Amino acid sequence: MAAAVASRPPIAANEGVPRRRRLIAAWIALAIGLIVVWEGAKWLFGDPWRVHAAILGLPIDIEHVPPFRNRIATDLSLPHVWDVLGAFIVPAQRNGPPLGQILFGQALFTFREALIGFVVGGLLGLSLGIIFIHSRLAERAFVPYVVASQTVPILAISPIIVVATHAGWASVAIISAYLTFFPVTIAALRGLRAADPRAFELMRSYAASKRSVLWKLRLPTSVPYLFASLRVAAAAAVIGAIIGELPSGIPDGLGSALLNYNQYYSSGPERLWATIIMCSAVGLAFVGLVRLTEFLLTRDRYRPAPSTSTAS
Amino acid sequence: MANPSSASSSTAESGGPAVARAVVEVAKVSKTFGTGPGAVTALDGIDVSIGEGEFVSLIGPSGCGKSTLLRLIGDLTSPTSGIVTVNGKPARRARLDRDYGMVFQAPVLMDWRTIQANIELPLEIMGYDRDDRTKRSADLLRLVELEGFGGRHPWQLSGGMQQRVAIARALAFDPKLLLMDEPFGALDEMTRERMNLELMRIWNRTKTTVVFVTHSIPEAVFLSTRVVVMSARPGRISRVVDVDLPQPRTADTRESERYFELVTTVREALRRHESDAPIAADADRIRAEGLG
Numbered sequence: 001m002a003a004a005v006a007s008r009p010p011i012a013a014n015e016g017v018p019r020r021r022r023l024i025a026a027w028i029a030l031a032i033g034l035i036v037v038w039e040g041a042k043w044l045f046g047d048p049w050r051v052h053a054a055i056l057g058l059p060i061d062i063e064h065v066p067p068f069r070n071r072i073a074t075d076l077s078l079p080h081v082w083d084v085l086g087a088f089i090v091p092a093q094r095n096g097p098p099l100g101q102i103l104f105g106q107a108l109f110t111f112r113e114a115l116i117g118f119v120v121g122g123l124l125g126l127s128l129g130i131i132f133i134h135s136r137l138a139e140r141a142f143v144p145y146v147v148a149s150q151t152v153p154i155l156a157i158s159p160i161i162v163v164a165t166h167a168g169w170a171s172v173a174i175i176s177a178y179l180t181f182f183p184v185t186i187a188a189l190r191g192l193r194a195a196d197p198r199a200f201e202l203m204r205s206y207a208a209s210k211r212s213v214l215w216k217l218r219l220p221t222s223v224p225y226l227f228a229s230l231r232v233a234a235a236a237a238v239i240g241a242i243i244g245e246l247p248s249g250i251p252d253g254l255g256s257a258l259l260n261y262n263q264y265y266s267s268g269p270e271r272l273w274a275t276i277i278m279c280s281a282v283g284l285a286f287v288g289l290v291r292l293t294e295f296l297l298t299r300d301r302y303r304p305a306p307s308t309s310t311a312s
Numbered sequence: 313m314a315n316p317s318s319a320s321s322s323t324a325e326s327g328g329p330a331v332a333r334a335v336v337e338v339a340k341v342s343k344t345f346g347t348g349p350g351a352v353t354a355l356d357g358i359d360v361s362i363g364e365g366e367f368v369s370l371i372g373p374s375g376c377g378k379s380t381l382l383r384l385i386g387d388l389t390s391p392t393s394g395i396v397t398v399n400g401k402p403a404r405r406a407r408l409d410r411d412y413g414m415v416f417q418a419p420v421l422m423d424w425r426t427i428q429a430n431i432e433l434p435l436e437i438m439g440y441d442r443d444d445r446t447k448r449s450a451d452l453l454r455l456v457e458l459e460g461f462g463g464r465h466p467w468q469l470s471g472g473m474q475q476r477v478a479i480a481r482a483l484a485f486d487p488k489l490l491l492m493d494e495p496f497g498a499l500d501e502m503t504r505e506r507m508n509l510e511l512m513r514i515w516n517r518t519k520t521t522v523v524f525v526t527h528s529i530p531e532a533v534f535l536s537t538r539v540v541v542m543s544a545r546p547g548r549i550s551r552v553v554d555v556d557l558p559q560p561r562t563a564d565t566r567e568s569e570r571y572f573e574l575v576t577t578v579r580e581a582l583r584r585h586e587s588d589a590p591i592a593a594d595a596d597r598i599r600a601e602g603l604g
Contacts, residue, residue, distance in 0.1 A: 198420045201388050205414045207407055208437045216433065220424045301424040303467040 035081050042066070042080065045073035079270040084277070087270040099271060103257060103278045110253040111282050113169050114241035117176020118286070121237065122230060125181035129188025133218070134210065139189075150182045154243055162248040172253070175244035179236040187229030191222025224302060227294040234290045238283045254279055334397075335489055335521045336362040336385055341394030343380055343547075354380045356546035358394070364488075367515060367522045369532035369539045371578065377547025378525045379493055385523060386414055386491050398489065410438060412489035413482030417497045419474035421466040421481075428453070428462035431481045438485055452480040455514060472503045476510065483518060490522045497527065505566075508534055512561045529582070533574045534561055541581040551581040 048065040071077060088100035096102075128146070132139035158175050165171040195217050203213045245255025254275065261272040343355040355377040362368050370378035383389045384396050387407035398406035406412065413434075421430045431449040440448070453459050456476040466474055475495055482490055496504040508531055515522065526532050532539045536555050543550040555574055557565055565571055 196418070196420055198416050198418060199422070202414065202416075202420055203437075204388060205386055205407065205412070206434050206437045207410055212437050216437070217422070220422065223424075300465070303423045303465075 038078065038081055041073045042075075042078060044068055045070035046078070047073075047075045076266065076269055079273060083270045084273045087268070087274040092271065099274060103254070103275060106252060106254045106257050107278050107282050109169075110238070110241050110245065110255070111285065113172045113244075113253065114176050114237045114282070114286060117173040117178075117241060118180050118234060118237035120173065121177035121180025122184050122233065124177060125184025125229075125233075126188050126226065128181070128185045129192055129222075130214065132185075132189060133192045146182065146185065149178075154179060154240065155246075158244050159247040162244070168248070169250065169252075171248055172241050172244035172250065176237045176240035179240035180233040183229040183233045183236070184226065187225045188222060191225030192218040194225065195221040223298060227290070227298070230290050230294070231287055234287045235283055238279075238286050242279060254282065334361045335364050335366075335399060336360075336523065337395075337397040338381070338385070339395045339397070341381075341384060341391045341396060343377065343384060343389070344392045353546040355384075355391075356548055358547070358549060360540060360549060360552075362521060362523060364521055365519055366538060367524065367536045369524045369526055369536040370542060371526055371529065371532045371539060372542030372547075372550075372582065373544050375547070376542040376544040378542055380547065381542075382491050382493050382523060382525050386412060410434075410485060411487060412491055413485070413487040415475070415478050415482045415490070415492045415495045417494045419466070419471075419478040421474055421477060423466055425465075426462060427458065427464050427466065427469070427477055430466065430477055431484055433481060434484050440485075448484055449480075452484060455483070455517065456480045456510070472499055472507055475499070475507065479511070479514065483514075483520070486518075488521060490520045492522060492524045494525050494527060496531070504528070504531065509561075509563060511535065516560050529575055529578050530566070533557075533571060533578060534566060539574075539578055541578060550584075553578055553581065 043064070044066055045068050046066050048063070050061075050063040052061050054060065066073075075083075088103070089098050091097060092099040092102055128142075132142070154175065157178070158171075161174050161178075162171045165174065192214075199217055200213070203217055206212075208216070241253070242255045242258070245253040246259060250256060257275045258272070258279070261268065261275050265272055338358050338360045341355060341358045342353070345352045345354055354375075358377075358381060360368075360381075370381060372378050380389070384391055385398060385403060387396075387398075387403040396403040399409075399411050401409070401411075421427075422433065425433070428446075428449045431452055432445045435445045435448060449462065453462055456479060458473060458476055458480070461469065461473070466477070469477070478495070482492075496507050499507060512535065522535075524532075524535060533555055534557075539553040539555060540549055541551040541553065542548065553574065557568070557570055557574070
């Protein structure tokens with residue numbers, strides 16, 4: 001809300017398409033690059049392998065011995081990409097459903113816990129911000145405790161919470177909320193104060209009540225700040241949910257899958273890697289959901305951010 | 313002291329005596345910021361009275377306290393001594409009763425609201441019902457000649473248009489008093505001249521009392537019925553110039569001889585008190601001409 005700005009049209013429709021295509025191409029290129037590095041490392045430092053088979057009647061006998069050796073690239077530490085991907089479609093247990101299906105169900109479970117924790121934590125963070133804005137005393141009194149609470153490692157706290165709430169998904173949601181609320185509180189404190197001082201004077205000239213000022217000025221101004229912190233908090237919420245599942249031994253979530261395949265790593269390293277990929281997918285989906293919400297809520301209502309680095 | 317029609321070169325607006333009720337009375341007002349040796353006296357012993365329907369400009373060098381005086385009238389800050397009365401009430405009461413509208417140098421519009429919603433903001437706060445708000449905002453859009461822009465957002469409009477929206481918003485609840493703090497200061501000269509004409513057109517329609525702070529001598533003379541010239545360090549009223557140009561003011565007014573005479577008068581009044589305190593003879597004359 002600074003000085004008057006001449007009209008800046010939103011990105012024209014035909015400008016957006018090549019941008020998106022370039023973005024997707026970049027993602028694919030990065031994924032391919034990752035695979036190349038992965039397999040390249042195994043080619044150079046990994047275990048020797050041999051293929052002895054027949055393709056279309058022609059016998060093939062290929063053997064490859066990598067020139068160097070390094071423990072990082074062995075088949076135990078770094079399974080081949082195709083082994084990891086293959087693990088999704090192979091049953092984890094004899095006669096059981098494919099691993100991918102099990103992991104997906106567990107991912108949904110963890111996603112739900114994280115979502116509940118995220119929403120609760122987000123609302124808590126915003127509420128704290130609103131309270132602190134209106135009471136300097138409360139802010140100065142509580143902020144040190146709030147900051148201290150975040151420096152305690154979550155692994156230390158989660159067993160306490162699990163025991164106190166008799167385990168179950170609620171404890172996981174609490175841990176998730178615990179990791180979510182702090183960034184939101186900080187962002188709220190900034191965003192709720194971020195409006196132009198003259199806007200506050202304007203409200204004063206209208207003899208507006210504190211409630212009016214909150215709803216009509218402070219909260220709308222804080223929305224971009226809140227969403228910036230919510231993207232960070234989204235990742236924290238998923239991590240909180242997964243870590244929270246570890247001590248509580250809930251079998252339905254990704255946390256228990258991690259524990260399980262960690263325990264039996266040597267008999268099937270690709271399963272743990274598959275689980276890690278699923279955890280990342282949950283995180284990505286979560287952040288994607290937050291960004292989608294942000295897009296829908298702010299699309300035509302806030303001044304478009306400048307596309308170059310020059311400030312507006 | 314509190315006579316709206318000044319002692320010298322009286323304006324006879326429509327021939328009869330000006331018996332306008334004083335809308336704004338500033339009595340022996342001083343404002344000091346800070347305490348101790350670092351204290352800054354922004355205003356020292358200000359007496360001025362503004363009558364109904366007047367358009368009064370405050371002009372002076374930086375630091376003369378003109379914006380501070382405006383904010384004192386609007387109860388956005390309190391005087392260190394003296395009394396500010398608006399509509400016969402203390403300034404604070406007038407603010408709580410929403411007796412005035414305010415326009416700043418920047419439009420200070422809310423990005424997330426449409427133009428129409430921006431204009432309706434004070435109406436929402438003051439509890440007008442929806443139909444009333446819609447009707448008023450439509451009327452005001454027409455008044456500032458921005459019909460059809462109600463659905464846009466502030467960043468889609470140019471600076472001049474945004475200021476027009478700010479003016480419309482300030483008039484939304486029909487205040488009797490309008491306080492304007494260099495509203496056209498950020499615009500280029502041509503847009504500013506056009507906006508001055510716009511403002512005159514609007515003022516003639518609404519007949520609001522206006523207190524207008526500006527840096528621009530031509531603007532002050534063109535718009536006002538009275539120009540209050542202030543000097544800095546400490547902020548004092550050094551001269552009041554009655555502007556007896558005919559109403560309504562048009563583009564032709566800017567080319568009349570009387571206009572140039574008045575511009576020169578104001579400029580000289582400003583220059584005389586630029587640096588030092590006025591010499592004794594001048595001080596007497598200032599007092600004789602009446603501070604307000």
